[in-house]
Amino acid sequence: MLPESPSPQPPRSLELDLSCDLAQVQPAAASVHRFLVQHGLPERELMQCQLALVEACNNAIQNSAVAHGSRNTEHRPAAETANVEHGKRSQEQNRIQVAVTVEREPQAVEIRITDHSRGFDLPQQVTLPLPEAESGRGLFLIHEVMDSVAYTHAPAGNELVMRKRLNCGTR
């Protein structure tokens, strides 16, 4: 009987590209969830990384839509996005793509979101909006669940880097 071969190591990083469509965020979050499960992340940290990713991608896509004068990105199925004036818009859509990289380090997870929107100013301190506010909690949630958040705004692209430290040293 042959000895059992060791299970293959999951890749250390995951890269995803999203177009300017909010409907792509949840499937991207599901992919990141699977990736982090492969790496044995505890449930709590996994949920926190997923939440930060969702909020960051929502922000990037919404800012991109505003910057490029797109109509509201809600309720637009991915197929429609691909078909509407495809030739004319494909160049623009390529430009406003949101790139996601998730890297599993020995003691941390790093999530990097790159976009080409007009960007925003990341405040030093993010406070909760009033309870009756219907928006404005995304950045607060990111700061709340991640250990460090850094944002650089540049003509070549904006980059949001979020890190989550892990207590366990296991893969």
Next chain:
Amino acid sequence: MTFHTENDTLHVREVQQLGAANSSDIRDQVRAAFSPSLKNIHFDLSNTDFLDSCGLGCLVALHKTAAAHGGSLRLLNPRPQVQQLLQLTRMDRVFEVAKG
């Protein structure tokens, strides 16, 4: 998403995701089903496995809608990850959260 009316309460069920991609649509559909004779909204979150800050904004909007009718919004059976989002944003102190 399904709706069911009982006395002065609109029951909302079977919402799997409540996020940026569909939160405005959900809000508008619930408001359309919330006839003038109703007061309360009971939003069952037992099937909701995805909630983000935009989904939370939708719940705030429905909270105001119910308050304008002299009633309230009650969230039922949130899953642990949804419950954690409510706690992180302190909205568990604003909404009535219950099992039922």
